[in-house]
Structures are given as C-alpha cells and as structure tokens.
Amino acid sequence: MNSSPRPIAAEDDFAQHAGATPALPAVVSFDELGLPAEVRKLLTAQGVVTPFPIQAATLPNALAGRDVLGRGRTGSGKTLAFGLPLLVRLAGRRAEARKPRALVLVPTRELAQQVTDALAPFAGALGLRLATVVGGMSIGRQATALRDGAEVVIATPGRLLDLVERKDARLDRVEITVLDEADQMADLGFTDQVTALLDLVREGGQRLLFSATLDRNVDLLVERYLHDPVVHSVDPSAASVDGMEHLVLQVHGADRFATATEIAARDGRTIMFLATKASVDRFTAHLRGSGVRAAALHGDKSQPLRTRTLERFRTGEVTVLVATNVAARGIHVDEIDLVVNVDPPADHKDYLHRGGRTARAGGSGTVVTLVLPDQRKDVLRLMADAGLRPRVTQVRSGEAELTRLTGARAPSGVPVDGAAPSTERPKRGGAQFRGIGTVPGKPGRAKNESRRSAEERKLAEARRAARVRRGR
Structure with missing residues (x-):
C-alpha cells in the first residue's frame, strides 16, 4: 500500500x-x-x-x-x-x-x-x-x-x-x-x-x-x-503533505512496549502519543531509566512546567516528548522527523493533528502507528477517513526491518539524570501486554483491577517479556 x-x-x-x-x-x-x-x-x-x-x-x-x-x-x-x-x-x-x-x-x-x-x-x-x-x-x-x-x-x-x-x-x-x-x-x-x-x-x-x-x-x-x-x-488534510510518510506497524502483545522503547532510542527528535496521563508518566519514567532523554507532557502538568519541557525539547536537551493529545495541536518544534502513535488515536482528526507535528513548512517526516492484530482493522478505517492508504508492515523489536523503517535501536540502559534502572528479574510467561494506554472497558484489565494497577502490571510483564526475548 x-x-x-x-x-x-x-x-x-x-x-x-x-x-x-x-x-x-x-x-x-x-x-x-x-x-x-x-x-x-x-x-x-x-x-x-x-x-x-x-x-x-x-x-x-x-x-x-x-x-x-x-x-x-x-x-x-x-x-x-x-x-x-x-x-x-x-x-x-x-x-x-x-x-x-x-x-x-x-x-x-x-x-x-x-x-x-x-x-x-x-x-x-x-x-x-x-x-x-x-x-x-x-x-x-x-x-x-x-x-x-x-x-x-x-x-x-x-x-x-x-x-x-x-x-x-x-x-x-x-x-x-x-x-x-x-x-x-x-x-x-x-x-x-x-x-x-x-x-x-x-x-x-x-x-x-x-x-x-x-x-x-x-x-x-x-x-x-x-x-x-x-x-x-x-492542503485540506494535515496528513496529505508531500514528504510525509505514514506507516502502520503491527506488533504482538508485550513486544509493543519493547518496540516503542527501541524507536524512542533512535537519533533525532521524536514525539510519542499515548492515551492517558498515567501511561505517559509511566512510559516516560521507563524510557529515562533505559537511557532515553524523555520528558512527559499532559494536562495535569503546570503551565510553567509544560513551557520548560517544550523548551528543553526545542533545544535538544530532551529528544523524546511523550504526550497525550495536549501536544497534538499548537506545538511547533523544528526538525521533528518522527511521530509515533504508541496508542492509536480515537479518530481521524486526532490522527491528522498528531501527524501534523512533523513535515512542517515544507519539511519531511514519518508518522508511525503501532497496532495489535485486533486493532488493525479499526486503525485502517480511521486512516481511510483521513484520506490515507498507509504502508502496513509486521515488525518485532530487535529486527533490522524496524531499524530500517524508524531508526530504532537498543537503548543504552544507563539511566538519565538519576532515573532508577529496572530491577526486575527475567521470567518467562505472564499475561499478554495489550498496550500502555489501557483504559476502562478495554481488554487486558482484570476483574476489580484499577486502571493504575493494570498499567503497572502490564509494564512489569512487558519488561520481563522483552528481557526473556533478548536472553538477558
């Protein structure tokens, strides 16, 4: 496609x-x-x-x-x-x-x-x-x-x-x-x-x-x-820009988390969108513990902190901005060449404006959307509403194809600015990871389990699964 x-x-x-x-x-x-x-x-x-x-x-x-x-x-x-x-x-x-x-x-x-x-x-x-x-x-x-x-x-x-x-x-x-x-x-x-x-x-x-x-x-x-x-x-569609490429990367279970982490470790400025404020904070903490210079942006942050975060992103002190839809409009930062939807957007308008953070004023860029197999149909329908036919590729973390498409690489593992490294031990098994931005009513949440607990559990499962896959 x-x-x-x-x-x-x-x-x-x-x-x-x-x-x-x-x-x-x-x-x-x-x-x-x-x-x-x-x-x-x-x-x-x-x-x-x-x-x-x-x-x-x-x-x-x-x-x-x-x-x-x-x-x-x-x-x-x-x-x-x-x-x-x-x-x-x-x-x-x-x-x-x-x-x-x-x-x-x-x-x-x-x-x-x-x-x-x-x-x-x-x-x-x-x-x-x-x-x-x-x-x-x-x-x-x-x-x-x-x-x-x-x-x-x-x-x-x-x-x-x-x-x-x-x-x-x-x-x-x-x-x-x-x-x-x-x-x-x-x-x-x-x-x-x-x-x-x-x-x-x-x-x-x-x-x-x-x-x-x-x-x-x-x-x-x-x-x-x-x-x-x-x-x-x-230019009626924010996505119909010359020089903007649209990719749908199909991943499986816990590998979604590992894939997103490796993409975040690439060279260059990247914006990554997640569905909830809690998931943004947790994923940012994980990236910093993995050695990625990341910062979080969402509506619960004070305005002075949001302003400082954007300035650090503009100057290159921070290379990855992890955000909710608060960053989908009104943020202009030069030389953002990759936008990643770790959690797919809710509708085509959100997609257009998330993607609009790249390829600005005649530049070029890529918009990547990570999907699980059961999300693929809905995401392709959403992108059709946006007037797009994206390229769909199945990927796994650590593969050369992922690196070729996004510049992904393994993070250094050296925590950033005192961020604590993960101390979890490798362990096989565990429930399937269904996305960092789990929300009420979606699969992957146990009965009587709060959203916060579900997200903490899934992050732990994802880390264990990724380490097992890499033989650590």
Whole structure:
C-alpha cells in the first residue's frame, strides 16, 4: 500500500460557505501587499521571503477587512495569515484599559503561546501590546496586563470568560476576532464559551476563522458570526503533505512496549502519543531509566512546567516528548522527523493533528502507528477517513526491518539524570501486554483491577517479556 492521499469527504468542503463578493486575487510576493517597512524587514530577517499558499490567498482579503474562512494544514503558515493583517490594521491606535481591540481565541495553552511568540516581534515593531490569557497561570498577572492596556488578547475561552466575569476585560471594543483551530475548540466542548464571548464582541467587526475541518459546531460559528466571507482551502488534510510518510506497524502483545522503547532510542527528535496521563508518566519514567532523554507532557502538568519541557525539547536537551493529545495541536518544534502513535488515536482528526507535528513548512517526516492484530482493522478505517492508504508492515523489536523503517535501536540502559534502572528479574510467561494506554472497558484489565494497577502490571510483564526475548 502507498500513503498517497485520497479526496477528502464532502463534509469537509468549505466551498458552500463562500460569500457573494468575489475574493481579491492571490499575491505572489509580500511586496504586493503594501505592508509597513517594519513588517517587511522582520519577514526578511526571519527568512520569510515568499508567502505560503494560505497567506498568498487570504492576506489581500484580510488586509482589506473582509471576513475569512480558511482551512490549511498545521504548519502551513496560518498564524501569519491572520496575524499580519490583524496587527497592520490595528497599528497607530492604542487600546484603553481593559478594552482590547482584537481577540484571538485558541483551544490550548500551547497554541496560545505559539501564537504569542510568532506575533510578538511584529507587534513590537508596530507599537502594539499583546496579552496572553490562559489557564494554569496567574490570573492576577493577566488581569494586570489587561488593566494596563493591550491591543491584542490571545486567549483560551475559559480563562477569558473568567476575566470578563471579574470585569477585568470588556470586549465591546474588539474590532477583529480570530478563531484559530475552531474545530478543536468544538471537539473540546468550548462552543458555548466561544459563542458567549463572540456575543460580547461588537457587531460589524472583522472575523477570521481557521479550521482543519468543518463539522456541525463549526458550521454554527460560520453561519452565525461570519458575513460574506472569503473562503480559501489549501492542503485540506494535515496528513496529505508531500514528504510525509505514514506507516502502520503491527506488533504482538508485550513486544509493543519493547518496540516503542527501541524507536524512542533512535537519533533525532521524536514525539510519542499515548492515551492517558498515567501511561505517559509511566512510559516516560521507563524510557529515562533505559537511557532515553524523555520528558512527559499532559494536562495535569503546570503551565510553567509544560513551557520548560517544550523548551528543553526545542533545544535538544530532551529528544523524546511523550504526550497525550495536549501536544497534538499548537506545538511547533523544528526538525521533528518522527511521530509515533504508541496508542492509536480515537479518530481521524486526532490522527491528522498528531501527524501534523512533523513535515512542517515544507519539511519531511514519518508518522508511525503501532497496532495489535485486533486493532488493525479499526486503525485502517480511521486512516481511510483521513484520506490515507498507509504502508502496513509486521515488525518485532530487535529486527533490522524496524531499524530500517524508524531508526530504532537498543537503548543504552544507563539511566538519565538519576532515573532508577529496572530491577526486575527475567521470567518467562505472564499475561499478554495489550498496550500502555489501557483504559476502562478495554481488554487486558482484570476483574476489580484499577486502571493504575493494570498499567503497572502490564509494564512489569512487558519488561520481563522483552528481557526473556533478548536472553538477558
């Protein structure tokens, strides 16, 4: 099988939402847009010479004040597609205390920080102030930033509503509103919060909505809040990227754990996704005890710790990021060439966004999904929904084929930063290992056994089985 994309389902077709007014033509270069000299200088300094397709198509219309409905794969340049016109159109006028002039709503803290980091240099050059408003951080400091005056607020919906209710923020002066990753906000149950916020924004303002897919909840936002929008869709699937390879590796029982460990020990930056927070922590501890420089990322970590973890991953101090779906969107790290689904995702949208952490901005990468025999059918159906025909290969840990496909190798066994090595003795037998991310209602959990106990037991069984296989 090859991994070439197929046409995306009609339900993801944005064309039906196009407004009546024709769109302005796409540009070939930034020179055609009449951007301020400060902005052009920064773009050149960052090596951004030619607009990405979604920027070329939407920038002329967004700069003209049109509403925009855009779809583009992760890493396609969406942040500057909405960020540049937002900042350019706001330049020259200051906001009053507690009354921002623009609002960017995002689903996760990580995406909020990514947007802030991307826009901050341009905002500074134009004399504009940004405030980032997310959960997990001091609400008092965020309230102070709003009281001091910020032209642009970049926020997750829940925290911004808290500040509105405290009367630390008023939205009736907001002229430009951006919804980034609107489909994930809907998937996470934020639709009511988003609509409550949009109802507070003054009527007649500009709306820019970007989404990877359209479903019923996103349709509601488009129909209710966008007026005569320009519609542009580019690279509709996060998985249909030139240079991105998709592999399904079929493994058996306890070998799933050993296979994942050997892949983690490869050279290069790797993100590995698991289903639960507990399984992320346990697998990370195992990798560190095996000699792999790994770190965990999930929603129970404090925001300062999550920020430090991502910075360590970006600098190469950590080579493997083990995460739940919190890392599936809003994380941009260069040179991630491998994403591994140790536990398969729940649906095709999760798959697309997990995979979107690699092959960003024209790069290349591989997405690997480990499956047990009884998971193979469901995973292939999920990937068909994503418009993909992956290559399916049966592998075992320690085999040359696994190394050829992923760069896997045996870990050093020297614990990282004081992590304790495993002291378990080799022993034959034991129940089949059914995946690190065991969840209630799935096979592999004994009667009256808690999820935590089940995961601890399976990790122990997996380690014993792997050692027996290697003759240790």
